[in-house]
Structures are given as C-alpha cells and as structure tokens.
Amino acid sequence: xxxKATITASRxxxxxxxxxxxxxTFVEHLGRCVYGGIYEPGHKTADENGFRQDVxxxxxxxxxxxxxxxxxxxxxxxxxxxxVGPKDxxxxxxxxxWASTETNAFGTNEFMVxxxxxxxxxxxxxxxxTRGPDEARHFLEYCNHPGxxxxxxxxxxxxxxxxxxxxxxxxxxxxxxxxxxxxKTAQEYGRIAQETAKVMRWVDDSGLELAACGSxxxxxxxxxxxxxxxxxxxxxxxxxxxxxxxxxNDGSDINEFLGEVDNLDVYIKExxxxxxxxxxKRRSKKRIMxxxxxxxxxxxxxxxxxxxxPGWPEAPPLLEEIYNFEDALVVGGALIVLxxxxxxxxTACLAQLVNxxxxxxxxxxxxxxxxxxxxxxxDASRLGHGEVLRLKIDTTTFATKAHGEVPHLLATxxxxxxxxxxxxxxxxxxxxxMALDLDIGGLVGDSGESLTIASASExxxxxxxxxxxxxxxxxIVPATNVTAxxxxxRLTATLKPLSWNxxxxxxxxxx
Ligand code: AHR
Numbered sequence: 077x078x079x080k081a082t083i084t085a086s087r088x089x090x091x092x093x094x095x096x097x098x099x100x101t102f103v104e105h106l107g108r109c110v111y112g113g114i115y116e117p118g119h120k121t122a123d124e125n126g127f128r129q130d131v132x133x134x135x136x137x138x139x140x141x142x143x144x145x146x147x148x149x150x151x152x153x154x155x156x157x158x159x160v161g162p163k164d165x166x167x168x169x170x171x172x173x174w175a176s177t178e179t180n181a182f183g184t185n186e187f188m189v190x191x192x193x194x195x196x197x198x199x200x201x202x203x204x205x206t207r208g209p210d211e212a213r214h215f216l217e218y219c220n221h222p223g224x225x226x227x228x229x230x231x232x233x234x235x236x237x238x239x240x241x242x243x244x245x246x247x248x249x250x251x252x253x254x255x256x257x258x259x260k261t262a263q264e265y266g267r268i269a270q271e272t273a274k275v276m277r278w279v280d281d282s283g284l285e286l287a288a289c290g291s292x293x294x295x296x297x298x299x300x301x302x303x304x305x306x307x308x309x310x311x312x313x314x315x316x317x318x319x320x321x322x323x324x325n326d327g328s329d330i331n332e333f334l335g336e337v338d339n340l341d342v343y344i345k346e347x348x349x350x351x352x353x354x355x356x357k358r359r360s361k362k363r364i365m366x367x368x369x370x371x372x373x374x375x376x377x378x379x380x381x382x383x384x385x386p387g388w389p390e391a392p393p394l395l396e397e398i399y400n401f402e403d404a405l406v407v408g409g410a411l412i413v414l415x416x417x418x419x420x421x422x423t424a425c426l427a428q429l430v431n432x433x434x435x436x437x438x439x440x441x442x443x444x445x446x447x448x449x450x451x452x453x454x455d456a457s458r459l460g461h462g463e464v465l466r467l468k469i470d471t472t473t474f475a476t477k478a479h480g481e482v483p484h485l486l487a488t489x490x491x492x493x494x495x496x497x498x499x500x501x502x503x504x505x506x507x508x509x510m511a512l513d514l515d516i517g518g519l520v521g522d523s524g525e526s527l528t529i530a531s532a533s534e535x536x537x538x539x540x541x542x543x544x545x546x547x548x549x550x551x552i553v554p555a556t557n558v559t560a561x562x563x564x565x566r567l568t569a570t571l572k573p574l575s576w577n578x579x580x581x582x583x584x585x586x587x
Contacts, residue, residue, distance in 0.1 A: 081510055084514075091463070108430075125189055130443070138436070142197040145200060245276065247273060252265070293320055323336040337410055348420050397434075405575075527567075
C-alpha cells in the first residue's frame with residue numbers, strides 16, 4: 077500500500093526568519109574530537125597550525141555556522157589559563173570528566189584561529205563548576221578587551237593583538253547533572269549565573285549573548301522546575317536558556333526511534349512555556365530564546381568503556397558512534413523540528429563535530445570521511461536560507477508506544493524573501509512509497525514568475541543498519557530523486573519508504 081501526503085505552502089505564512097546559527101556543532105576536549113580530529117600536527121594534511129585540512133574541508137562542506145567550545149563536561153574542570161601562552165609551558169592536567177590526560181597543546185587561541193579558517197562563529201563557555209565569576213571576567217577580558225589591562229595585554233603577548241570579540245557565551249554546562257564536576261542546585265546555579273552574567277556584561281557592554289544552563293535532558297527529575305527557578309533568578313541578565321537532547325534506540329523498533337523526534341518538539345514547546353511563565357510573572361515583554369546547544373543521536377557508543385578508558389590516556393577513542401542510515405533519518409527529522417521552531421530556537425549545536433558522536437570521522441594519521449548523519453545536516457544548512465514557512469500538511473499517521481500517534485510525513489520549507497528561492501526538506505517516516513503533492517501556488521503569488529526544481533535529492537537504503545566506514549565511505553550517499561516534477565502550481569514526487577528528501581526551488585520567468 078502506498079502513502080499519500082499533501083502540503084500547502086504560502087509565502088505569506090511565516091513562522092520566523094531562520095537564524096543560521098541553528099546549524100552549529102560542538103568541539104569538546106573529549107576523546108579524539110580535538111586531538112586527532114580538528115588538530116593533528118604531523119598529519120599529512122595538517123597546515124602550519126597543525127589543523128587537519130581534510131577535516132576543515134569537510135566542516136565547510138557540512139555548512140557549519142557556529143561551534144561551541146571547549147565543553148561539555150570537560151568545561152566544568154577547565155582552567156582557561158592552562159590553554160594559552162607558550163605551548164612548552166602549558167600544564168598537563170587530569171581531566172576528571174573523561175578520565176583523560178589533557179596536554180593543553182590546543183586552547184583558546186588555537187580554537188579561534190581554527191574557527192576563522194573554518195569560517196564559523198565561536199560559541200564559548202565559562203566554567204561555573206570548579207570556578208566562577210572571577211575567572212569568567214578574566215577570561216572575557218583576555219578574549220575581548222582591546223588592551224592596556226593585565227589579561228588583554230597577556231593575550232597580546234601571546235601573539236593576538238586584536239581582541240577575539242566572542243559574542244556568544246554559555247554560562248557553564250549541564251549544571252543540574254550529578255555527573256558534572258561541581259554540580260549545583262537550581263538555586264545555587266541561578267545565583268552564580270546571574271552574578272557571572274552581570275560582571276561579564278560590565279567587562280564587555282557591546283551586546284554579549286549569554287545562555288544559562290537548562291536541564292541536561294528532558295528526563296531529569298528536576299526538569300522544568302530547574303528552568304523556572306534558574307530563569308526566575310537570572311531572567312534579566314541572560315538571553316538564552318540551553319537545551320540538550322540525545323536520541324536513543326534500542327534497535328528493535330524503527331517506529332519508536334523515529335518517534336523520538338516528536339518528543340523534541342514537545343520539549344521545545346515546554347521550555348518556551350516555562351520561559352514565558354517567568355516573563356509573565358514579571359509582566360515582561362522580554363522573550364528568552366532557546367539555545368539547543370547539544371543534540372544528536374547517541375546510543376551505541378554509550379557503554380562504560382565508551383565513556384572512559386583506564387590509565388588516564390591522552391585523546392583516547394571515546395563516544396565514537398558509528399552512524400547508520402536510520403540514525404540519519406532521525407537527525408533529519410530533528411533538523412526539521414528545530415527549523416520549524418525558528419521563532420524561539422536561535423542557536424543549535426549538533427554534538428559533536430568529529431569522531432566524538434560526530435558527522436565526520438577520522439583515522440588518526442589517516443583518512444577522514446562523512447558519516448550518514450552528515451548528509452541531512454549539510455542539506456539543511458545548504459537549503460536553510462530565509463524565512464521558515466508555516467505549512468499545512470495532510471498526512472497519515474502511525475502508532476508508537478512512547479509517543480502516541482505521529483505523522484508519517486515531517487516537512488519544513490524555508491523561503492528566501494530576497495530571491496524567492498525555496499528549500500524544502502521532507503522526511504517520509506512511512507514504510508511504503510509516499511506520493512507527495514505540494515501546492516506551491518502561494519509561494520509565487522501574482523509575481524508572474526514560476527518555480528523550477530533546481531535539485532531534488534533522496535537519502536534512502538533498504539538496509540537501515542548500513543553505515544559509512546573507512547573501507548566503504550560512500551555506502552550511504554544522497555541520490556537524485558528523478559520523480560520530482562512541477563506541473564502548474566503543483567510539485568509532485570514519489571518519496572521512497574523511510575527516506576530523507578530535499579527539493580531546491582528557484583524562481584524564474586513564467587514561460
Ligand atoms: O557531548 C557529550 C557530553 O554530553 C557533553 O560533554 C555533556 O555536556 C553531555 O552530557
């Protein structure tokens with residue numbers, strides 16, 4: 077039996093302009109993300125800074141816009157001072173978060189040079205675990221103050237005369253989690269976040285964007301109460317609340333796994349409600365935005381031996397999730413949900429960038445390749461320019477145990493108001509072909525122009541467990557969807573069962 081879905085799109089129904097920072101990723105001092113990932117002096121592609129060019133090229137191809145650094149759980153025990161200045165004088169430390177030895181060969185300035193080369197904005201974080209407002213203000217002075225003070229002159233002496241001007245700062249990481257170094261109660265954290273934000277804005281009044289930690293995940297026992305109490309304390313000082321989500325799969329039921337995506341939408345809506353409740357209490361028009369600064373599929377490399385190795389190794393292989401085709405479907409679905417919440421989700425970071433639950437994999441000393449999840453992310457970043465449209469979708473549904481009845485079809489459309497070009501991304505969660513019928517009349521209005529299909533692609537394989545590996549890096553790659561066509565005001569296409577699909581439409585003169 078084949079499935080049917082219709083979508084009606086109009087350029088007049090706009091959810092919000094899409095903040096391109098929704099296509100962020102994350103680089104943590106964890107496993108081989110930094111060492112053997114973005115940084116590997118001596119690698120055959122390494123530049124004069126030790127940055128792997130193959131990873132840099134793939135980062136650009138992925139379309140990453142912002143990168144969070146330096147952690148993660150690592151952050152809560154990190155001394156930023158250890159990672160600056162002459163490398164031979166940097167201390168080697170125990171990293172308690174990942175039971176590893178941290179050489180500090182890579183730090184703030186190396187990251188900023190890398191970020192420039194990768195053409196990404198930095199999203200930095202201050203340690204509110206073992207440290208607090210005092211270090212945060214010094215770190216910010218080091219990074220952003222022009223000169224003439226102790227820490228800004230220290231930066232200059234390290235070879236960086238110009239300030240880094242880092243705008244986006246996370247105030248700690250997952251401070252509600254018992255696994256966090258120096259975890260805190262909501263009351264303790266709310267006050268530290270408030271005072272840290274206050275002094276950071278005094279150091280740099282140029283319009284920093286500050287994100288307070290939300291819950292580590294929706295399943296936390298203090299979920300929602302944490303966000304309420306934290307924001308009730310630091311509402312006036314912060315701009316964002318963070319969200320983290322990792323999708324799990326027990327491998328037995330694809331429907332349950334695909335349904336995880338619907339939970340993401342519920343999660344976002346709940347945090348918006350909590351943030352707005354705090355605003356309502358104050359009769360405030362201010363709206364706290366959402367920074368979904370860690371999200372991904374992660375369930376295979378989650379055994380104790382994947383999280384820590386004995387003997388305090390340097391850059392051990394940790395959290396090295398090998399993504400298969402079904403994981404790419406869930407990542408595609410999550411991207412659709414994030415984009416459809418563009419009115420409140422302004423930044424998001426796929427965690428992480430390379431090797432550690434990453435879309436890019438490397439062999440230390442060897443190749444780099446694209447994991448399956450690379451493709452939906454790259455598609456979304458390539459097509460996600462402009463305003464997200466509120467679509468009317470008619471689709472059949474399927475039943476899940478954990479998420480109830482959910483739609484077979486998930487879709488998002490982004491229209492560039494400058495060019496009239498439209499990017500459409502569609503996930504068929506049904507286990508049969510789906511006849512897609514899209515009414516695009518409202519996308520052109522009365523302009524006398526028409527839309528043409530610049531490209532149509534599909535990501536599909538009958539084997540849900542197939543993965544890209546070093547030996548077979550192209551096992552899962554997108555193909556052209558040859559069924560897509562436009563007839564008058566309708567775009568039709570056949571979507572393969574369990575497939576991720578994209579359509580790029582451009583505006584031209586009506587023939
Ligand atoms: O991304 C891996 C880890 O997951 C991060 O360090 C932490 O913030 C989260 O629990």
